[in-house]
Amino acid sequence: MCLLAGGLCIPDPRYRESLIQEEASMQTGGQVVLNEKEKRLDTRLLKMKQDEVARADFPPAMHFFKARDLIRNSPMFSLLQKMPKGGALHVHDLAMVDIEWLVKNVTYRPLCYMCFTNTQSIRFIFSSQWPEPLPNCSPWNLLETLRAKVVNTTDLDNRIRGKLTLFTDLDPEKVYPNQDVVWDRFEQAFMSMWGLVTYAPVFREYFYQGLTEFYKDNVMYLEVRALLPEIYELDGRTHDKAWTLKTYQDVTRQFTAEHPDFFGTRIILTVHRGANSSVVTEAVEEAMKLQRDFPDIMAGFDLVGREDVGRPLWYFRDALSLPTERGVELPFFFHAGETDLQGTDVDQNLLDALLFNTSRIGHGYALVRHPVAKELSRKKGVALEVCPISNQVMKLVTDLRNHPAAALMSENHPLVISSDDPAMFGASGLSYDFYEAFVGFGGLRSHLGSLKALAINSIRYSSLNASQQEKALTLWQRRWDKFVSENAF
């Protein structure tokens, strides 16, 4: 253990080296054995990471809004973009697609109306007739007419864009001084987008466009948290949740047919945690029905919205016990621990999610402060869906090196990397979050094996059944080998 000298002990360099190796092998991907080509790529990767660390402006230490262009222009990012990342397991239905597409394409379609709310937000609707006025909103403007009237349509488009995303060129610390402000703006942006995206023809295309963006980012599979909102037609007719779910299924089938190396999509039905018990009970009932009728695409159930102001999971325990009571299997994928308040009722969500046998945990930011829940999550193999940029923008953490996933990755706690609401944050796909995870909290010790493990985790911890997972892994491995061959030199 150490070299003896005069009855005392001085550290033996070989023992020291063995401890360093032991620690390195404990991290995510620490036991992955790389082949020759992978080792060459890993050497390039380490060099790239050292270059990132040596920068005066270290992107993971900065707010993503300021860091985005630095990241995008880095060789590291190009490489991560090309890398087959497996699945994105934590993405929300209405924040998948670059806002640019909504502004430049959707809002330019005919019969698009907009009004200005008295909370400095906007609302949209498509309608064959002049729509009924909305409460607390200005009279409707037909966008076509409005654009013809204004001098500078670019200004108008910028203004619209600013309402649909949190991303800003201004100082984000000034614009979003605290969690209350940023969550409020977040929910306003969702409501602004609502009327654009829930219009049936747009809805279909939006999802197709979302799949395209993730596919281009070399993501092969998605699990989408979806509210399955009421979708409307130009004449005001609406469709129910089953229709919406079927649309997701149809679009996925079409996309997969056109892109055979894309594996597919599954949907997690979500309801807002601000709702009351009877609404949540109804949503659980609906989820069980959809799970029975659409077993291929339905993955399970979750609650969304800001945990700190919503009701804790335990409040909904009767509703959440329904499936079990009826002997029906409805997998849960709970958001939990997206908080920095310790010891409150909401802070028990992590434990309760695990007690309700959640399949994964959305965020789990607070897990490191809960040793019992942490141990349970490890033992049961319940993976965390870590979304670094989301946690930073929503003001849980400033410097991403301080993200608790740094500790979790150092001990290979089950986790995957995801992007939550990339469109809201001015990101897209998964690569920006992979950059933050790998360069930010992965530290210099994480390597190609870590990235490989994260990609494999995203399939192993998905809701796919065993044989689907094998198929997906085979597909992923083929793409991975190609990626390594093309980039190892």
Place this chain on the structure above:
Amino acid sequence: MCLLAGGLCIPDPRYRESLIQEEASMQTGGQVVLNEKEKRLDTRLLKMKQDEVARADFPPAMHFFKARDLIRNSPMFSLLQKMPKGGALHVHDLAMVDIEWLVKNVTYRPLCYMCFTNTQSIRFIFSSQWPEPLPNCSPWNLLETLRAKVVNTTDLDNRIRGKLTLFTDLDPEKVYPNQDVVWDRFEQAFMSMWGLVTYAPVFREYFYQGLTEFYKDNVMYLEVRALLPEIYELDGRTHDKAWTLKTYQDVTRQFTAEHPDFFGTRIILTVHRGANSSVVTEAVEEAMKLQRDFPDIMAGFDLVGREDVGRPLWYFRDALSLPTERGVELPFFFHAGETDLQGTDVDQNLLDALLFNTSRIGHGYALVRHPVAKELSRKKGVALEVCPISNQVMKLVTDLRNHPAAALMSENHPLVISSDDPAMFGASGLSYDFYEAFVGFGGLRSHLGSLKALAINSIRYSSLNASQQEKALTLWQRRWDKFVSENAF
């Protein structure tokens, strides 16, 4: 374990409650049994903490420079100030005393000269003759003459004060945009103070004043990291390290005689980690000699200065092996892991400190990212000296709820709370750091038992021998009981 329903499982509320209790009992102080009076005080304390959490401006989430007045005026702070906190185990020699005392008392003494460096800093010297010019500094000004010449001495005093501390009323994020800037200003401030504090009559009084400030803050014992700098007299004669150490001993004896409920001081000799091997070797030799000659006051040895730019401990392994090779016991108290760079050579300091049998770890900020080192520290009972305000001001962490000690406290990892360089941060004593620890990363779950455990830790993990510890604990317990009696209602 759970209630059965249709062959499946729903969470049993009693099982859930038992897990919540189990987790609560795992935290620092989680197993402390409170007596009736303590329970009453704990109820008050919880109420105070809830009031702090409910504030719009939550102090632990803010930079300390902005939070200080909010903290100082809170009922929680008054209570923590009155609380007997045990020992302060991580405090540096030249940052113990409120800067106000240096400005308003020391710089007003006769024969105090000041010059302005070309790095916008200042230097001082006391001298019976006009002092020799310093390189890179303006000609010397006799402060008495300068003050007679300037219109507004308050302005001058403010300017001097600003050079002696990092504390500022300006926006700290603007003034200190990154770690390089804040460390540079930190070292400049030390150099500015140097000539004031190393003047023999001031040196003695400075330390006495330091003991007074900690004593008033209800700290009963100190372990001071001391450079034992060359101390000078008015005529330029200087004293060696032994003289300086003896002065610490004399002042401590005087102070303890005057304040029988103060327990004492021990000194940890420090050398700057920017030094080369031969300087460090010499310092280790000196430390061994002092340890032999002054066993009562000498506690051991440490390296100081910014880890990220200094040499790693392993670089100095020959020097650090000397005591063992010679069969001499020289306890180490290494600063280690005060970094957010992961995977660098410096990031091995934690492991190396433990391999060199360090008695405690200064900061250990990075420990949660090092599972092997973490396990070693736990097994060997090597406590971390957690200094929350220091870590925030030196820009390792922004929102103190994200401090890694939150996770460590949740699992009762051995640790103590200390204040590092309170004068540099505009703090004093230990109470501000106790506030940040208790309200910030302790969360709502930490309670009076946690505070009690932290105080006891500060004696149990001190360098005092077993019988001294028992004496100190008895003294502390008496003060604690008085504190509880006076504040439980």
